[in-house]
Amino acid sequence: MLSTVEEFRAHERLQREIWGSDKIDVPANLLTASARHGAVLLGAFVERRMIGILYGFPALTDGRVHHHSHMLGVLAPYRRLGIGLALKLRQREIVRAQGLDEITWTVDPLEVGNNLFNFGRLGVVCDTYIVDAYGEMVDALNRGLPSDRLEVRWMAREGDLSAPTGASPAATVITAAEWRRDGLPEPRRLATLAGVECHIAAPRDYRAVQRADPDLALRWRLHLRQVFAEAFEAGYILTGCVEQTGLGWYIVSKPGV
Ligand SMILES: CC(C)(COP(=O)(O)OP(=O)(O)OC[C@H]1O[C@@H](n2cnc3c(N)ncnc32)[C@H](O)[C@@H]1OP(=O)(O)O)[C@@H](O)C(=O)NCCC(=O)NCCS
Known part of the structure; x- marks a missing residue:
């Protein structure tokens, strides 16, 4: 768990590097405040350099407390090495110890690579589609594209990861x-x-x-x-x-x- 102001600033810097933008999604001050109130803030390190980050917080939806995961990212040269998976498993362990059952997050249905990770590897499920969840994107690449998202659910109490769901030929x-x-x-x-x-x-x-x-x-x-x-x-x-x-x-x- 990240806990110092220096680590929160490194988390903030990594947000810029991973998403390749000057815009910081979650500033260090907010990370600091939410870390005191049940947020899960994780870093993955190679030789003391932070190369992966995760951020999620306790959330209240329709009177039900759960954990909402806002951010997971690994620097491009370190992807497909099991680091994203390790961060999610550690998050689930911490959330379970907090007494919560469910972790939610939003994913872009157009990002198939991420969803091979989310649905294929972690075993999330989804029955909620959010139209233009974060408003129209402003960066050069995404300009004009509405930010639709699937809201996924991941059970915090399951033992092993669900077996990846294969496609049935009869579908x-x-x-x-x-x-x-x-x-x-x-x-x-x-x-x-x-x-x-x-x-x-x-x-x-x-x-x-x-x-x-x-x-x-x-x-x-x-x-x-x-x-x-x-x-x-x-x-x-x-x-x-x-x-x-x-x-x-x-x-x-x-x-x-
Ligand atoms: C999504 C992300 C965090 C995954 O992290 P990662 O460390 O690369 O993932 P892992 O190595 O732990 O992946 C575990 C398994 O998930 C699946 N997987 C992960 N990324 C995948 C991809 N792009 N395409 C296909 N399968 C993928 C694979 O089954 C992989 O196992 P394998 O490499 O043995 O085949 C990373 O790609 C990333 O930082 N992306 C940019 C930020 C982002 O879009 N974040 C949103 C996350 S929902």
């Missing part, structure tokens, strides 16, 4: 992608929601889509907004994310159909 593919001549995927609606499990495609690398064709990135944003809204309205729960045929595939399921 209904409700949206796929048509590959354009320039190699970019265009969203295509194929079917209405039906049965126990449905699959929803998303670009594996939407940053590439955004750089090449911002209008196409916006079409994917609005397409996924529509499909997830329909799925959650119909009682489906988002339980998985897998990578296949150059795309990310979200798995929504409705047990007992």
